[in-house]
Amino acid sequence: MEDSIEQMRKQKEFTLISISQLPYSSSYATSSSSVVARFSVDSGSGELRFHQESESSDGIHFDLRTAQLFKLGPIESICIAEGSEISKEEEKSYSRGVVIQFRMKEESVAFHCAFEHWKKEAFVQGGRLVNETVLGSKGKFEDKIEASSAKMYFHYYGQLLHQQNMLQDFVRTGSKSKLTVLPENILHCLASGTYYAAIIENCADFSGKVVVDVGAGSGILSLFAAQAGAKHVYAVEASDMVDYARRLIAGNPVLGQRITIIKGKVEEVELPEKADILISEPMGTYVFLASQSQSQWVIDSGVSAHITGESTLFSSLDKSVPSSSMALADGSSSSVEGHGTLLVNERMLESYVIARDRFLVRNGKMFPSIGRAAVGCIWRPSAMNTYLLKLQVRFDPNTLEIIVLDHPKGLKSVPYTASWIPFAATSIALKSINGIVDSLATEKNALGYLWISGTIVSRVSPLVPVVDAFDPRLLVAPAIFHIIEFNSIKEEELYEIEIPLKFTASVGTRVHGLACWFDVWFNGSTVQRWLTTAPGAPTTHWYQLRCVLSQPLYVMAGQEITGRLHMVAHNAQSYTVHLTMSAKMWGPGAVQGGILQTSSCTLDLKEPYYRMSQPQPYADQQPHQQMPSQDVGFQTEDAVEFDVTQQPLQNSGGPLNQ
Numbered sequence: 001m002e003d004s005i006e007q008m009r010k011q012k013e014f015t016l017i018s019i020s021q022l023p024y025s026s027s028y029a030t031s032s033s034s035v036v037a038r039f040s041v042d043s044g045s046g047e048l049r050f051h052q053e054s055e056s057s058d059g060i061h062f063d064l065r066t067a068q069l070f071k072l073g074p075i076e077s078i079c080i081a082e083g084s085e086i087s088k089e090e091e092k093s094y095s096r097g098v099v100i101q102f103r104m105k106e107e108s109v110a111f112h113c114a115f116e117h118w119k120k121e122a123f124v125q126g127g128r129l130v131n132e133t134v135l136g137s138k139g140k141f142e143d144k145i146e147a148s149s150a151k152m153y154f155h156y157y158g159q160l161l162h163q164q165n166m167l168q169d170f171v172r173t174g175s176k177s178k179l180t181v182l183p184e185n186i187l188h189c190l191a192s193g194t195y196y197a198a199i200i201e202n203c204a205d206f207s208g209k210v211v212v213d214v215g216a217g218s219g220i221l222s223l224f225a226a227q228a229g230a231k232h233v234y235a236v237e238a239s240d241m242v243d244y245a246r247r248l249i250a251g252n253p254v255l256g257q258r259i260t261i262i263k264g265k266v267e268e269v270e271l272p273e274k275a276d277i278l279i280s281e282p283m284g285t286y287v288f289l290a291s292q293s294q295s296q297w298v299i300d301s302g303v304s305a306h307i308t309g310e311s312t313l314f315s316s317l318d319k320s321v322p323s324s325s326m327a328l329a330d331g332s333s334s335s336v337e338g339h340g341t342l343l344v345n346e347r348m349l350e351s352y353v354i355a356r357d358r359f360l361v362r363n364g365k366m367f368p369s370i371g372r373a374a375v376g377c378i379w380r381p382s383a384m385n386t387y388l389l390k391l392q393v394r395f396d397p398n399t400l401e402i403i404v405l406d407h408p409k410g411l412k413s414v415p416y417t418a419s420w421i422p423f424a425a426t427s428i429a430l431k432s433i434n435g436i437v438d439s440l441a442t443e444k445n446a447l448g449y450l451w452i453s454g455t456i457v458s459r460v461s462p463l464v465p466v467v468d469a470f471d472p473r474l475l476v477a478p479a480i481f482h483i484i485e486f487n488s489i490k491e492e493e494l495y496e497i498e499i500p501l502k503f504t505a506s507v508g509t510r511v512h513g514l515a516c517w518f519d520v521w522f523n524g525s526t527v528q529r530w531l532t533t534a535p536g537a538p539t540t541h542w543y544q545l546r547c548v549l550s551q552p553l554y555v556m557a558g559q560e561i562t563g564r565l566h567m568v569a570h571n572a573q574s575y576t577v578h579l580t581m582s583a584k585m586w587g588p589g590a591v592q593g594g595i596l597q598t599s600s601c602t603l604d605l606k607e608p609y610y611r612m613s614q615p616q617p618y619a620d621q622q623p624h625q626q627m628p629s630q631d632v633g634f635q636t637e638d639a640v641e642f643d644v645t646q647q648p649l650q651n652s653g654g655p656l657n658q
């Protein structure tokens with residue numbers, strides 16, 4: 001019985017009045033015997049075969065991956081495919097075809113639907129994709145990315161914890177309230193955020209369209225697209241997260257039947273059809289290993305998930321998911337990992353562009369379609385180098401040693417086995433951290449564990465980028481935008497990025513470096529939206545990034561600061577950053593174009609310093625508010641056709657947030 005069901009799953013038959021082979025050499029049907037059309041796929045390939053019921057011969061075959069079907073009339077269609085013939089001299093390609101006569105209009109409609117369905121099956125289960133894993137040749141990705149880096153990268157994204165951290169980001173896709181485990185162990189996530197809003201508010205762009213989700217992760221954006229009415233969504237994901245995505249899709253049968261999950265790299269997979277629209281979230285979330293958990297979500301296994309209205313239920317996830325948490329804009333908590341350094345870290349934008357060239361129809365849409373990396377000069381490094389340290393330690397009264405049991409991510413570079421020497425009941429000196437202990441408090445709990453919390457003023461090496469959220473009032477001059485148009489940029493143009501810098505200081509101060517963040521633009525035909533990670537806007541899991549110069553510059557109000565941010569992609573999926581900033585001569589006696597002072601630094605974006613354990617620096621953050629106007633404005637480096645330089649006026653949360 002099971003065998004016959006399996007057999008039915010693998011093939012489907014239609015009875016036709018007749019078919020005529022092209023060129024019109026012979027009609028294939030007689031009045032006494034009709035023609036059977038059979039769709040089938042097996043591990044080798046997918047085919048459409050026409051044969052006469054009474055005939056024993058093989059009939060006429062079409063490879064479904066190359067075949068095309070067109071309507072000639074209500075009950076007449078034509079199926080064509082390329083055929084080839086090898087003669088002594090050369091291989092020649094000809095088109096072959098059959099004209100099909102159906103018995104009635106409804107059969108013609110059903111046949112066309114079946115053709116689309118089996119064509120997709122042929123790609124997904126056929127020769128090119130076995131078990132939904134690509135058997136593609138070594139692709140462009142492997143040529144430019146070190147294998148060990150790629151392995152770690154996809155391992156990272158294969159973990160539920162990291163996908164959840166992104167899902168939870170309130171501004172991005174996140175929950176209106178924080179992700180919660182309901183009593184029945186269902187992880188409930190109210191879909192909202194900019195991605196949800198941008199897709200759902202622009203149903204006109206998705207309705208009846210073929211969509212490719214580039215780097216689908218958990219499949220969340222695919223579900224949004226299907227909910228917006230997409231005809232079909234191909235969700236391409238290279239990590240093991242596809243297993244969860246499949247379960248999530250299976251738990252949403254109504255939407256899921258229009259989603260095909262494909263495991264593989266977008267550089268390598270083959271898709272059965274071109275996409276009208278690409279969706280993706282390629283804005284580099286940095287990869288590093290999660291540290292100790294502070295909270296646990298226990299998520300039930302095997303329970304289905306579904307989208308209803310504006311809410312999403314995720315519950316097909318089956319792990320205990322550790323997470324350290326940090327308050328986000330809406331008062332919920334989020335993991336503290338990830339940063340969107342200058343938009344391009346992780347080098348996934350290149351994959352987005354490759355997917356565009358491989359899958360998108362001419363003039364197809366991209367969601368998002370524009371990104372802009374923002375850079376602004378910043379003062380007050382002490383703010384950069386101070387962090388709140390909260391450690392859980394165990395105190396051994398015999399050896400007078402304090403052993404670190406847990407530490408915040410901000411201290412990931414500190415050796416775990418750091419030895420601590422207590423010198424007073426209420427404070428400790430920390431030998432291995434280059435810093436001074438400030439106001440520590442200790443407390444012994446019932447188990448004899450010593451809790452120590454306090455502030456450590458640490459001298460962070462200026463040679464690492466610092467990731468955290470900062471107060472926009474630290475900006476010394478309007479920010480500059482480097483605009484990247486995803487629809488037109490060439491992949492190679494992302495290998496080396498040069499941003500000329502030119503600021504005019506609004507105050508007399510020291511300039512300690514460059515602050516960086518990014519925005520992306522959803523150019524929907526109904527509603528256009530920004531997703532912003534700017535300082536002062538509600539904090540996202542990307543935070544902001546600061547590059548600190550080796551020496552500060554001293555500037556007066558009105559003085560010009562020039563320089564260059566030069567970023568060179570490397571094969572560990574990140575960039576080496578060369579920053580040079582100069583204070584121009586200024587005031588009476590200044591030589592035209594003369595430079596007073598220059599400072600520079602070279603950093604690896606892959607190795608930032610996370611300064612995450614401190615409270616939000618900008619107290620005004622409210623998700624529903626207008627974005628706070630910054631006391632410095634914005635200037636643009638490039639001009640584009642429409643005004644992408646305008647400040648996103650409103651937090652771009654989803655409709656649920658408004």
Ligand SMILES: C[S@@+](CC[C@H](N)C(=O)[O-])C[C@H]1O[C@@H](n2cnc3c(N)ncnc32)[C@H](O)[C@@H]1O
Nearest residue numbers: 157215216217236237238239264265266281351
């Ligand atoms: C930032 S996550 C976004 C996931 C999901 N789209 C979302 O918005 O929650 C990027 C995802 O793209 C996947 N990815 C990155 N590069 C890829 C590539 N070249 N081909 C396929 N998937 C890729 C990663 O494994 C990761 O799951």
